[in-house]
Amino acid sequence: MTRTGACLFSAGLLPVFRPSRRYAAVKTSASFAANGRLVKNNNVEFKRKELKDYFEESKDMIKTDGGPPRWFSPLESGSHSHDSPLLLYLPGIDGTGLGLIRQHQLLGKIEHRLSPCCNKVFHGAGLVKLVERTIRSESYRSPSRPIYIVGESLGACIALAAASCNPDVDLSLILVNPATSFSKSILQPLLPLLEVMSDQATSSVFANGRSLEVEARIPFYSKDSMVKVLSLQQIVGDISQDFIASSFYLxxxxxxxxxxxxxxxxxxxETASMFVNSRLNTVEAQTLILSSGRDQLLPSQEEGVRLCHTLPKCEIRSISDSGHFLFLEDGIDLVSIIKGTYFYRRGKYLNHVSDYMPITPSEFNRYYPSYRFYENITSPVMLSTLENGMIVRGLQGIPSEGPVLVVGYHMLHGMEIIPIICQFYVQRKMILRGMALPGLFERLISKALPNASLFDIIRIMGSVPASASNLYKLLSAKSHILHYPGGLREALHRKDEKYKLSWPDQSEFVRMAARFGAKIVPFGVVGEDDVVEALFDYKDPMENPFLKPVAKDLTRTDANEEMATEDISFPVYLPKIPGRFYYYFGKPIETEGTAI
Structure with missing residues (x-):
């Protein structure tokens, strides 16, 4: 299977369905086709598909043509660059391969596109081998590129199995409601019953769901045990409910x-779950788990937590109001999830600058309303300075061409950041890339700190871990950069340190900015004292024998950066009558040609 969308044969697997005319499929025998993908006209605009499109196209896909399992490339994902990573999709219990149908266009709009190839198959014993051959072939073709595997339910088990057998292949797994929890599923108690039921009994249960009739045919089942067993009709009902389908599509x-x-x-x-659970300790691939809070078929949230504690390179995101078929629901955007978890990379290691996918207007419009209340409370006023020294309201004084280094003071908890980043985008359509605490991107700080998912929005907006190397890369890329020399210590300052700078004696950012001829825009913010008053800071719990262990647990212990020696404190503050935040951006300072 190649990025061109070739389909594969695998001996011994059951027939699959006829390819839809909307997809490209080329059959091969022993070798992998290097061409054969149909390319849509780049001038044609596609509307993002709806749930009804899934059902309509499934009608074509479920017609068997007697062929083996295969891959297909969605045409609506468009063409891709030569260095785009490959994305393989392994379906869940439906097996149609159309589970990503509402994500195809979004995946295709990435700058360096993820090239999706979907598997359309009723799973058989040889499917793991099929996936193994595919990833090994693609790894050989592009050894410097990762391979993404999106696996839903049963497909997640196949993905884990393939990863456990190929630790030398660079894989990035995205597992959606993994079926590794099948032993705890409502479906598991049904298996012993089904194994002894006749075809006639099965048809009777499927037709009317009467468990008493089955009990009469299989007398050694007690009434208590039968109460716990779901009929096939009930299972289909749960599946339909998870599809949010109308009776028309039942x-x-x-x-x-x-x-x-x-x-x-x-x-x-059951078999796949048992096999994978016995080999979880051999999985070394980077993994992202997406768990639905209202999964009718599997205990997905509990299983996601378990897997996250078991797999060494694992992150988890929980979508509390979603069902089992996550990607078919409204409001689910796989690309935004990948951005928010910094899961996208084109090489062996993540490059926070070259691998960054800029936020789109639709993404911004989706996230921005969540922060409007904050702006309504603080009513931020932005003042900037033009080149002639005139102070104007708005951000017209910010240079349009980078590199630009915006340098300023941190208020308590960094409360000034959200209005800055949002207004730069609203007023100037600029992505202000912040230098943020490394612990927001990596597991460097205590488990007692907030869940990493709370900070996904700052990743989507372009923030990177604060380090000299990342600052160098951003300046090289001529970016607009938000930098706080005072760092974490300034953002979590003590009660007696209002508006006190905590900058280091040697501000190396000036030297680096001069090397690239960057413009430095200094800024200050006031208004914090009109919003909150700190009542409790780091010194207080350290003097309390009961709270001291908690305070120590929140203290950084790593020593990778200059900030590593600082203590983390989370002050308790009392809200006051809301006031305004005032931002003043000074005249840009030219550094080009400056010798430092």
């Missing part, structure tokens, strides 16, 4: 999962 769901197929897949879920 027939499509039952066509996708007929009786025999559903029974077979439940058996396969």
């Amino acid at each position: 027939s499509v769901v039952t066509d996708i999962l007929p009786e025999e197929t559903l029974i077979w897949k439940l058996q396969m879920l």
